[in-house]
Amino acid sequence: MPNVVIVGGGPAGIRAASILVEAGLKPVLVNETRQVGGQGYRAPAKSLAVDINALMGSEAGKYQRLHSLFASLQERIDYRSGTLVWGVHEKVLHTLCDGTAGTIPYDALILATGATDRIMPLPGWTLPGVFTLGGAQVILKDQGCLIGNRIVFLGSSPLLFLAALQYHKSGASIAAVVDTTPLSAKRAAMRDLAASPRTLARGIVYRASLHMAGVPIIDGATPRGIDGEGHVEGVRITDGRGRERLIPCDAVAYGYGLKPETQLAELAGARFRFDPIFRLWLPETDADGRAGADLYLAGDGAAIGGADAAEASGALAAHALLTDMGRAQPEAELARLRREVERLRQFQRGLARAFAWPVAQSATLSDETVACRCEAVTVGEIRSAVHAPLGPREVNRVKAITRCGMGRCQGRFCGPALQEIVAGACVVPIAEVGRLRMQAPVKPIPLHAAAEMEP
Amino acid sequence: MTTRMRVAVVGGGLIGTWTAHFLARRGLDVILIEKGMVGAQSSGVNFGNLRLQGRHPGQYPLSLRSQALWEDIEALIGDRCEFERTGHLYVAMNDAEREKLEQHARVAESHGLVIERIGCDELRRRWPWLGEGPQAATYSARDATSNPRLVSVAVARAAQRRGAEIVEHTRVTEVCRNGTGFTLETDTGRAVDCDAVVNSAGAWALNIAEAFGETAPMFAAGPPQFVTEPIPYRVTPSVQAVDGSVIFRQILRGNVIFAGYPRTAADPVLNRAPVPPIKTLNGMRNLMKIAPFLKSAQVIRVWSGIEGYLPDMLPVIGESGTTPGLYHAFGFCGHGFQVGPGVAAVLVDLIVDGRTDTPIDLFSINRFKNSVQVSDKLAREFDLPAAAGGRAG
Amino acid sequence: MPDEPKQRTHKGQFVRAVPRHGATLRLTIDRDTVEAVEGDSLLAVLLLNGRVVRHLEFGGAPRAGFCLMGACQDCWVSLGDGDRVRACTTLAANEMVVWTDPQKAHADA
Ligand SMILES: Cc1cc2nc3c(=O)[nH]c(=O)nc-3n(C[C@H](O)[C@H](O)[C@H](O)COP(=O)(O)OP(=O)(O)OC[C@H]3O[C@@H](n4cnc5c(N)ncnc54)[C@H](O)[C@@H]3O)c2cc1C
Ligand SMILES: Cc1cc2nc3c(=O)[nH]c(=O)nc-3n(C[C@H](O)[C@H](O)[C@H](O)COP(=O)(O)OP(=O)(O)OC[C@H]3O[C@@H](n4cnc5c(N)ncnc54)[C@H](O)[C@@H]3O)c2cc1C
Ligand code: FES
Numbered sequence: 037m038p039n040v041v042i043v044g045g046g047p048a049g050i051r052a053a054s055i056l057v058e059a060g061l062k063p064v065l066v067n068e069t070r071q072v073g074g075q076g077y078r079a080p081a082k083s084l085a086v087d088i089n090a091l092m093g094s095e096a097g098k099y100q101r102l103h104s105l106f107a108s109l110q111e112r113i114d115y116r117s118g119t120l121v122w123g124v125h126e127k128v129l130h131t132l133c134d135g136t137a138g139t140i141p142y143d144a145l146i147l148a149t150g151a152t153d154r155i156m157p158l159p160g161w162t163l164p165g166v167f168t169l170g171g172a173q174v175i176l177k178d179q180g181c182l183i184g185n186r187i188v189f190l191g192s193s194p195l196l197f198l199a200a201l202q203y204h205k206s207g208a209s210i211a212a213v214v215d216t217t218p219l220s221a222k223r224a225a226m227r228d229l230a231a232s233p234r235t236l237a238r239g240i241v242y243r244a245s246l247h248m249a250g251v252p253i254i255d256g257a258t259p260r261g262i263d264g265e266g267h268v269e270g271v272r273i274t275d276g277r278g279r280e281r282l283i284p285c286d287a288v289a290y291g292y293g294l295k296p297e298t299q300l301a302e303l304a305g306a307r308f309r310f311d312p313i314f315r316l317w318l319p320e321t322d323a324d325g326r327a328g329a330d331l332y333l334a335g336d337g338a339a340i341g342g343a344d345a346a347e348a349s350g351a352l353a354a355h356a357l358l359t360d361m362g363r364a365q366p367e368a369e370l371a372r373l374r375r376e377v378e379r380l381r382q383f384q385r386g387l388a389r390a391f392a393w394p395v396a397q398s399a400t401l402s403d404e405t406v407a408c409r410c411e412a413v414t415v416g417e418i419r420s421a422v423h424a425p426l427g428p429r430e431v432n433r434v435k436a437i438t439r440c441g442m443g444r445c446q447g448r449f450c451g452p453a454l455q456e457i458v459a460g461a462c463v464v465p466i467a468e469v470g471r472l473r474m475q476a477p478v479k480p481i482p483l484h485a486a487a488e489m490e491p
Numbered sequence: 492m493t494t495r496m497r498v499a500v501v502g503g504g505l506i507g508t509w510t511a512h513f514l515a516r517r518g519l520d521v522i523l524i525e526k527g528m529v530g531a532q533s534s535g536v537n538f539g540n541l542r543l544q545g546r547h548p549g550q551y552p553l554s555l556r557s558q559a560l561w562e563d564i565e566a567l568i569g570d571r572c573e574f575e576r577t578g579h580l581y582v583a584m585n586d587a588e589r590e591k592l593e594q595h596a597r598v599a600e601s602h603g604l605v606i607e608r609i610g611c612d613e614l615r616r617r618w619p620w621l622g623e624g625p626q627a628a629t630y631s632a633r634d635a636t637s638n639p640r641l642v643s644v645a646v647a648r649a650a651q652r653r654g655a656e657i658v659e660h661t662r663v664t665e666v667c668r669n670g671t672g673f674t675l676e677t678d679t680g681r682a683v684d685c686d687a688v689v690n691s692a693g694a695w696a697l698n699i700a701e702a703f704g705e706t707a708p709m710f711a712a713g714p715p716q717f718v719t720e721p722i723p724y725r726v727t728p729s730v731q732a733v734d735g736s737v738i739f740r741q742i743l744r745g746n747v748i749f750a751g752y753p754r755t756a757a758d759p760v761l762n763r764a765p766v767p768p769i770k771t772l773n774g775m776r777n778l779m780k781i782a783p784f785l786k787s788a789q790v791i792r793v794w795s796g797i798e799g800y801l802p803d804m805l806p807v808i809g810e811s812g813t814t815p816g817l818y819h820a821f822g823f824c825g826h827g828f829q830v831g832p833g834v835a836a837v838l839v840d841l842i843v844d845g846r847t848d849t850p851i852d853l854f855s856i857n858r859f860k861n862s863v864q865v866s867d868k869l870a871r872e873f874d875l876p877a878a879a880g881g882r883a884g
Numbered sequence: 885m886p887d888e889p890k891q892r893t894h895k896g897q898f899v900r901a902v903p904r905h906g907a908t909l910r911l912t913i914d915r916d917t918v919e920a921v922e923g924d925s926l927l928a929v930l931l932l933n934g935r936v937v938r939h940l941e942f943g944g945a946p947r948a949g950f951c952l953m954g955a956c957q958d959c960w961v962s963l964g965d966g967d968r969v970r971a972c973t974t975l976a977a978n979e980m981v982v983w984t985d986p987q988k989a990h991a992d993a
Contacts, residue, residue: 068973069953069954081904081923082923083904083921083922083923084902084923085903085904085905086902123768123771125767125768125769128768130768137772152951152953152955153951162940162945162947162950163946164935164936164937164946164947164948165897165935165948166950167949167951167952168950168952168956170951170952170953171949171951171952172952174952174953175928176901178925179898179925179928180900180901180903180904181899181900181902181931181932182898182899182900182901183897184897184898184899185899206902207901208899208901266935266946267897267935287897297955409947410958411942412940412942412945424648426528426529426648426651426659428528430528433528433531436535436536436640437640437641437644442792443957444720444789444791444957444958444960445955445957445958446791446792448955448956449950449955449956475766475792475793475794476766476768476793477771477790477791477793479954479955479957480720480789480790480791480957480960480970481775481789481790482786482787482788482789482790482967483719483775483776483778483779483786483787483788483789483790484779485772486771486772486773486775486776486779487776487779720960720968721942744941744942745941784966786966787962787966787968789968791957
């Protein structure tokens with residue numbers, strides 16, 4: 037039996053596993069988190085008295101279906117939870133589990149590694165009390181905690197209103213939801229958004245519910261900075277009408293949508309192309325998720341598409357893999373899945389337009405603003421490196437010279453902004469400045485992890 | 492009529508940039524052509540060691556000349572590039588290795604280097620974080636480190652200020668004889684006429700040599716490098732196990748950079764220098780043996796580079812054997828960072844004065860006309876039989 | 885400075901919104917003893933009891949994590965035995981000794 041490995045225990049990975057199990061295979065499913073379900077549908081720890089149905093709202097049914105699907109698979113797959121894949125080389129995955137390094141060889145690999153928040157630096161964004169929007173949701177589901185006593189939700193993302201509503205339902209005090217996208221931009225994106233009326237309707241409902249609950253909602257604002265001595269004390273914005281405002285708070289949930297976790301895909305040999313709508317470099321795949329020999333990508337880790345697209349693309353990737361193994365797959369089902377994925381990803385493109393990544397903000401950032409939180413590199417240092425004689429005009433060179441992106445997170449959080457800052461300073465289209473290259477380990481690994489292994 | 496001599500330097504690594512700088516200082520008309528960005532290859536990604544201990548005996552005069560230039564770097568280019576005399580601790584795990592250290596020490600001392608011999612007890616007293624393995628060591632205080640990411644660019648800027656023309660993103664595609672001089676063709680369409688050519692094209696240098704009827708058995712490889720998260724500063728010297736299993740140093744920011752043999756094959760055509768994860772694990776294990784206090788430090792990043800190696804582990808330096816006016820300096824076998832400025836100084840001696848006082852016969856490209864002595868390092872320090880590493884570009 | 889938020893009820897950054905049932909754990913954070921519940925992440929314990937998770941190596945600025953899902957690596961802390969852990973993906977354990985500053989952990993060792 038071929039050795040098929042899936043990385044990622046979210047909707048994409050679980051659905052891929054289920055298709056493979058139906059075909060009589062026993063895939064290995066590797067998942068970094070202890071709790072299964074991925075980022076959006078993560079199961080809370082058992083000891084936590086969280087009402088997951090209330091928290092998931094309209095998605096509760098899907099949440100339950102995914103988890104019962106996983107429960108039905110558990111005996112029929114080789115599930116490795118709490119296991120990080122930190123490297124891929126010559127058809128071997130390198131793992132870290134409980135502090136010990138290991139390997140998993142594979143014949144075919146499905147990567148369903150999901151996404152993390154996309155962030156634009158802002159003065160004060162490194163202050164304690166500022167968290168990613170996705171993180172704010174995760175800590176609520178995973179730990180039953182709110183990120184603060186009085187919270188501002190700031191940025192531009194379909195998850196902004198969802199997260200705020202989840203917080204509101206959990207008894208949080210919300211100082212404001214500050215959406216940085218002007219309403220006009222959202223209207224302009226309506227055509228793409230019509231591709232998924234249900235999701236669109238959900239977004240409108242979230243927003244209306246918050247409004248009804250008396251949560252202040254500010255549209256089209258420009259964030260100026262996060263103030264505080266040692267921790268967050270307030271958010272400074274210019275609102276849609278040009279007024280300067282200071283919103284007192286002790287926590288900020290901040291984000292501009294999601295960005296695929298593509299590190300493993302790169303190490304496994306995927307090629308990348310620049311996507312002008314997301315303004316990100318995304319791995320190249322065919323419609324079914326093929327990204328190279330014996331390599332398949334699914335879910336948000338391939339292209340941001342949301343949980344439904346993740347499931348459908350996970351199924352597609354598994355079917356593609358089986359097809360490539362010489363097993364005929366149901367063509368009608370494949371066609372349906374392809375349409376589904378395409379429709380949902382189309383919708384996400386609309387969302388990416390509606391909830392715009394603040395390109396202009398990168399140009400107005402003050403030189404003192406920290407761009408790389410790991411290495412404490414400022415926007416000014418990047419700009420002056422670029423402007424120096426023989427200055428770099430490509431992000432990997434900028435990294436080599438400024439250290440931006442060299443720290444523990446490997447450029448996950450500064451990467452998108454670094455591209456904008458460098459492109460802005462060089463006055464060239466963003467695609468020309470390249471993208472940060474990846475090397476294993478994709479996350480830090482301790483020296484002692486190697487101790488047990490035979491050389 | 493006096494026209495200035497015009498020299499074209501191919502390759503903007505450490506060798507090329509220092510050469511351009513010194514030539515410009517001597518008043519020559521210099522153009523440096525780099526296919527990518529200055530200092531982005533080996534010269535910009537190396538370990539940063541300016542090691543004097545354990546060098547090939549025939550290389551000491553060159554090495555020491557180079558070190559004197561490094562020590563003067565701020566005066567020479569107006570930038571220190573994090574140059575520090577950190578010292579180099581060469582450690583032995585057993586008697587055989589101690590004997591090897593002793594041999595190295597005698598050679599170094601014969602060239603005037605001061606070497607301290609350190610026994611087991613003193614080793615623990617002075618560097619209490621060392622693990623149980625090390626039994627003896629030699630220490631050279633003059634060995635140093637610098638930040639490779641900064642140096643080549645800083646040198647190129649200094650050359651620019653002296654009037655050298657630095658052209659990036661331009662690949663030299665052909666070098667032809669043109670009377671007593673040369674014409675260089677490039678992929679941007681620009682052609683350059685000159686009186687002399689410096690071939691400092693690193694792992695890509697063979698094309699130019701071969702155009703003039705000579706060659707060298709150069710292959711490309713990359714020594715994998717690893718770095719930990721920043722941890723409180725504790726390790727001052729560069730530390731190297733004499734068996735080559737590990738070499739490490741801690742930078743002032745706190746990160747510990749480490750490396751170890753064997754080297755991995757690299758691809759100069761696709762511009763790839765992979766680091767197989769197994770190398771990372773080996774490096775981690777070897778580092779932990781010598782410095783167990785680092786066991787919980789997290790490895791956050793790895794990289795390598797594309798370096799040209801020759802079977803006798805010595806570079807090619809000097810005038811072409813076939814073509815007057817063509818000067819080679821390539822194939823630095825993993826130690827070109829230290830000798831870089833010295834090599835450039837020698838090239839300038841040759842180009843401007845027609846001779847040099849620094850002995851370089853050992854490095855002549857003509858040595859490959861006969862069968863050369865294959866270094867015993869070749870078997871120990873590379874993954875595969877060297878030839879399998881693939882011909883350099 | 886903006887108005888002090890009225891609702892600040894405790895010294896922690898995080899607020900527990902959902903009760904957790906489980907054994908009580910005792911941990912030491914920079915010499916202070918704190919209580920936690922089995923299942924709590926180390927980051928949750930740190931931020932339910934304070935506002936700082938670590939101090940940046942470069943300049944010492946306080947940090948309190950950011951992504952809360954193991955991606956940003958801005959929550960690494962030192963344990964009493966010298967081990968280094970990512971607080972947001974590490975479960976709290978009884979008698980854990982946590983240092984928000986590796987320099988202090990080092991001095992103490
Ligand atoms: C923080 C966050 C919150 C969200 N909240 C919601 C929400 O409330 N409602 C909603 O509808 N949608 C939400 N979404 C969107 C939705 O969750 C995603 O579209 C969906 O989860 C994508 O599924 P996936 O399977 O592609 O990836 P994910 O669900 O993200 O799963 C990826 C899995 O891969 C694992 N993984 C990643 N890298 C590695 C590695 N190197 N080694 C081992 N394992 C690895 C991760 O631990 C994770 O479990 C959220 C997304 C994020 C990022
Ligand atoms: C990972 C690593 C660690 C190392 N550690 C050390 C160390 O600690 N100490 C030490 O002393 N040495 C070390 N070395 C070796 C040292 O870095 C090299 O010997 C030295 O940098 C060589 O310099 P160079 O200028 O010859 O080569 P390079 O830096 O490779 O420069 C050659 C340049 O020529 C350019 N080029 C090539 N062909 C053309 C063309 N046709 N037209 C235009 N331009 C062209 C290339 O783009 C390149 O920039 C290490 C090497 C590596 C890879
Ligand atoms: S908070 Fe980002 S990794 Fe822990």
